[in-house]
Amino acid sequence: MPLVVVDGLTVGYWTAGGMAPAVEDVSFTLEKGESLGLVGESGCGKTTLGKALLRLLPPNGRVLAGEIRFDGEDLLAKTEAEMREVRWGKIAMIFQAAMNALNPVHRVGDQIAEAVRAHGPGLGRDAVRERVLELFRLVGIPEQRLRDYPHQYSGGMKQRAIIAMALACRPKLVIADEPTTALDVIVQAQILDEIQRLQRKLGVSLVFISHDIAVVADVCHWIGVMYAGHLVEHGPRDEVLGDPGHPYTRALLASYPTLAGLRRALEPIPGELPNLLDMPPGCRFSGRCSRSRPECRDRKPGWSVLSPSHRVLCPWAKEDR
Amino acid sequence: MGLWRYAARRLVQIAGLFYVILTVLFIVFRLAPGDPVERMVDPSMDPEDAEVLMAQLGLDRPVGVQYLYYLKNFVSGDMGISFHYGEPVAEIIADRLPNTVLLFTSSTILAAVVGVLLGKRASWSKGRSTDTVLTFSALATHTVFLPWLALLLIWLFAYRLGWFPITGMVSEDVWLDPGATWWTRAVDVAHHMVLPLASLFLIQFGTFLLVMRSSMLETLKEDYILTARAKGLPERVIRNHHAAPNAALPVLTTIGLSLAFSINGGAITETVFTWPGIGRELVLAVSQNDYPLAQASFLLIAAVVLLANLVVDLLYAVLDPRIRY
Numbered sequence: 001m002p003l004v005v006v007d008g009l010t011v012g013y014w015t016a017g018g019m020a021p022a023v024e025d026v027s028f029t030l031e032k033g034e035s036l037g038l039v040g041e042s043g044c045g046k047t048t049l050g051k052a053l054l055r056l057l058p059p060n061g062r063v064l065a066g067e068i069r070f071d072g073e074d075l076l077a078k079t080e081a082e083m084r085e086v087r088w089g090k091i092a093m094i095f096q097a098a099m100n101a102l103n104p105v106h107r108v109g110d111q112i113a114e115a116v117r118a119h120g121p122g123l124g125r126d127a128v129r130e131r132v133l134e135l136f137r138l139v140g141i142p143e144q145r146l147r148d149y150p151h152q153y154s155g156g157m158k159q160r161a162i163i164a165m166a167l168a169c170r171p172k173l174v175i176a177d178e179p180t181t182a183l184d185v186i187v188q189a190q191i192l193d194e195i196q197r198l199q200r201k202l203g204v205s206l207v208f209i210s211h212d213i214a215v216v217a218d219v220c221h222w223i224g225v226m227y228a229g230h231l232v233e234h235g236p237r238d239e240v241l242g243d244p245g246h247p248y249t250r251a252l253l254a255s256y257p258t259l260a261g262l263r264r265a266l267e268p269i270p271g272e273l274p275n276l277l278d279m280p281p282g283c284r285f286s287g288r289c290s291r292s293r294p295e296c297r298d299r300k301p302g303w304s305v306l307s308p309s310h311r312v313l314c315p316w317a318k319e320d321r
Numbered sequence: 322m323g324l325w326r327y328a329a330r331r332l333v334q335i336a337g338l339f340y341v342i343l344t345v346l347f348i349v350f351r352l353a354p355g356d357p358v359e360r361m362v363d364p365s366m367d368p369e370d371a372e373v374l375m376a377q378l379g380l381d382r383p384v385g386v387q388y389l390y391y392l393k394n395f396v397s398g399d400m401g402i403s404f405h406y407g408e409p410v411a412e413i414i415a416d417r418l419p420n421t422v423l424l425f426t427s428s429t430i431l432a433a434v435v436g437v438l439l440g441k442r443a444s445w446s447k448g449r450s451t452d453t454v455l456t457f458s459a460l461a462t463h464t465v466f467l468p469w470l471a472l473l474l475i476w477l478f479a480y481r482l483g484w485f486p487i488t489g490m491v492s493e494d495v496w497l498d499p500g501a502t503w504w505t506r507a508v509d510v511a512h513h514m515v516l517p518l519a520s521l522f523l524i525q526f527g528t529f530l531l532v533m534r535s536s537m538l539e540t541l542k543e544d545y546i547l548t549a550r551a552k553g554l555p556e557r558v559i560r561n562h563h564a565a566p567n568a569a570l571p572v573l574t575t576i577g578l579s580l581a582f583s584i585n586g587g588a589i590t591e592t593v594f595t596w597p598g599i600g601r602e603l604v605l606a607v608s609q610n611d612y613p614l615a616q617a618s619f620l621l622i623a624a625v626v627l628l629a630n631l632v633v634d635l636l637y638a639v640l641d642p643r644i645r646y
Contacts, residue, residue: 056550087553095551100544104643105566115552149642165552 001072002029003172003205004053009066011045011052020276022048024229025066030222032172035199035206037216037237039252040226043273046209049226050175053207054093055083071172089119092166093175099182101162102150108161109136109146115168135164139194156187163194167202174199177209192218213252217241225249228273228284235310245304245312247289247320283314291320323645324638331634335627342623347391350612351384395620401613405606410617413602418621420490421598424514425580425587428521433576435522436529440572441565443530444537445556455530463527471520471593478516485516488595517594521587525579532575536568543567570641577633580626 011023023045030036038046051057053068055075068075075086087093095101102111112132117123123131136143139160150158159179166174176195180188196219199206210216216223223240225233225248233246244250254267271288280286286296293316304317314320375381379390394401400410436459443455479487486492490513491506540546541564549563588600595601599618606615638644 054551056547084553084555087551089553093548093551095544095547101548103545103549103563103567105641106563114554118552118554151643162548165548 003032003071004028004030004207005067005069006049006053007067007069009049009052009068010064011048011057012062012064013048013058014060014062015277017277019064021064021279022061022229022276023052026226026229026231027066028222028224028231028234030173030205030207032205033199033203034222035208035220036222036224037208037210037220038224038226039210039213039216041273042211043228043276044226045229046226047177050093050177050207050209053175054087054091056087056093085119088115088166088171089169090171091173091175092169092171093177094162094166094179095177099155099158102153102158104150107147107149108153112161112165112168115165119169131168135168138167138198139164155183156191159183159187159191160194163191163198167198167204170202171204173205173207175207175209178211179208180215181210181212188215195219212256213241214256225252228279229276230284230313232285232313233311235307235312239307239310243306243310245306245310245317246285246314247291248285249312251288251290291316324635327638328631328635331631335631338627339620339624343392343395343620344388346616346619347388350616351387400617403606403611403614405609405611405614410613413614414599414617414621417597417599417602420596421587421591421600423510424517424521424591424596424598427514428518428525429576429580431518432522432525432579433529433572436526437533437565437569437572439526440530440533441537441560441568443534444541444568445560447538452534456534459527459530461527462523463531465524467520467524467589468593470523471517471590474516474520475593486513489513490597517590517596520594521590528575528579529572532572533568536571537564540564540568566640570637573633573636573640577630580629 006029007027009023009026010021012019012021014020026045026049028036038049040046048057048061051061052063053070053075055063055078057063063076070086070091075083078086102108109132112135113128116128116131120128120131132146133143136146141157141160141164145153145157150161153161162179166176179195180191183191192215195206195208198204199219206220208216208219213223213225217237220237223233223235223237224231225240225246227246227248233240233244233249235245240249241253244253248269251267251269255269257266269288274280274284274287280297281300282298283289283292283296283301286292289296301313302315304312304314306312306317372381379387382390398411400414402408403410403413406413439455439459443452443459446452475487479485490510492509492513546559546564549559554563587598588604590596591598591601592604599621603615603618603622605611606618
């Protein structure tokens with residue numbers, strides 16, 4: 001049984017202009033111990049998807065349709081109190097701009113201890129302290145920094161502390177939303193290695209959200225490409241990177257520089273994300289797609305199956321390859 | 322230690338500022354209309370005697386010399402003799418100051434505590450009826466005209482209902498009775514203090530409520546609040562442990578500022594309730610051209626405001642670990 005099953009998930013935000021469908025009809029599964037990278041431009045719904053998994057949408061956000069099953073349990077049917085058990089106890093989330101995810105007025109060690117205590121009632125002071133120390137060792141922060149405040153940490157150390165905090169209750173799934181975006185490239189590489197190492201060592205599943213397909217390619221077994229609320233391509237990393245099926249994935253790959261490989265001109269994707277309140281009825285990428293056919297705009301795109309585990313939301317994917 | 326060095330540096334700055342205020346006050350008082358001698362002496366007094374009096378008070382010297390005497394006397398702690406009372410100003414101040422401090426510290430602390438707690442509640446139920454009621458009451462009481470509120474309270478609770486005394490700080494019979502214990506005396510003062518305290522509290526608490534509310538709403542948008550939610554913490558812990566300590570910081574600044582306000586509001590409150598404090602003394606001194614007393618009261622107020630701001634700055638360092646001096 002897969003750890004995470006997301007089926008037909010649709011999430012919308014109430015706005016002054018009406019209901020904006022930020023995520024529409026997204027389905028995927030994730031096995032225990034595997035990692036999924038979600039990529040796409042800002043505004044494509046990846047963060048909304050991550051928050052919906054933990055039911056942490058802002059007050060104007062609603063899950064409109066679909067199902068989220070975690071470890072066999074229906075998360076959308078849970079009460080708020082039951083959800084509190086799931087949060088951090090089973091699913092931990094590292095948020096975007098994680099630099100600000102630590103409360104500035106509390107000591108780092110205390111903030112991690114708080115998570116340990118919240119999900120381990122009955123743990124004595126010494127047991128909590130021992131666990132926090134263990135976590136610090138796990139992510140390589142020296143013990144004596146336990147009593148420091150967040151502002152005394154460097155960016156990379158804060159990120160390590162947050163990873164330690166995410167692992168505090170031995171979650172089965174960690175959702176990491178742009179965890180390295182605010183860091184410089186060297187620290188970013190270290191943190192990515194760290195995440196990968198811990199993910200393998202502890203066998204946790206990972207949903208890694210990033211706008212940077214190169215980062216995702218480094219860390220994840222699976223890649224999901226999102227565009228304007230749709231999951232447009234989903235498959236094993238090597239297949240998606242080596243044989244991208246969706247025109248958007250190809251465009252995304254062509255717009256990023258690579259260190260290895262041939263030197264070539266980068267190709268920006270023309271146009272912009274469509275307005276969520278005014279989507280074309282058919283394929284949402286049709287307005288920017290170089291291979292667009294007249295009917296793409298009006299007819300809902302169908303899936304093309306490129307391999308048993310690799311599917312693409314474009315009926316022409318096989319022809320255009 | 323950094324904190325002590327910072328405090329020392331700030332004290333030096335404050336001393337400099339205080340000197341400027343000292344000088345400005347000297348000039349302002351010399352420019353003010355009205356001749357003090359005319360107030361002090363009988364108009365029928367003959368001019369020669371009036372001159373002797375002027376000489377006694379030092380008012381016949383050139384302004385520059387007066388200024389130097391003024392500084393010298395201030396440094397030696399001699400604030401002069403009140404024209405009106407004929408007693409040393411320092412003694413009058415020492416007599417009135419504790420009354421003012423009692424009234425204002427209590428009202429500011431009470432208003433800050435209540436305002437912060439209610440502001441927290443309001444922000445947590447943003448847009449719902451609790452929030453609407455709290456925000457509306459805060460705005461309403463905050464914008465009320467203080468003398469009107471004070472008179473209304475006196476009329477209703479002291480005059481019509483007779484629950485509280487109309488004026489003063491003590492009942493003479495209690496304080497002249499040698500058998501009265503300190504406890505009965507304290508109760509007597511508290512009884513007199515209810516109405517002035519209530520009016521100052523009502524005027525002040527709205528500011529704290531509104532500042533705390535908007536500061537909380539800002540704080541709730543922070544990532545660490547989202548993280549606290551994701552950690553599965555109960556709402557109460559998120560509110561009191563994660564949001565409130567961060568949101569309370571701007572409230573501190575408000576306390577410093579509100580002290581300056583409460584002192585001029587204090588002049589009104591003390592006058593309306595005939596509370597024997599510095600504020601009322603200041604109003605009397607100004608209206609009677611009692612230079613020495615008015616000067617000393619102004620200086621005292623300046624000193625209190627400057628020191629209160631220093632205390633607020635130092636408290637910041639205690640509450641916010643990011644601030645180190």
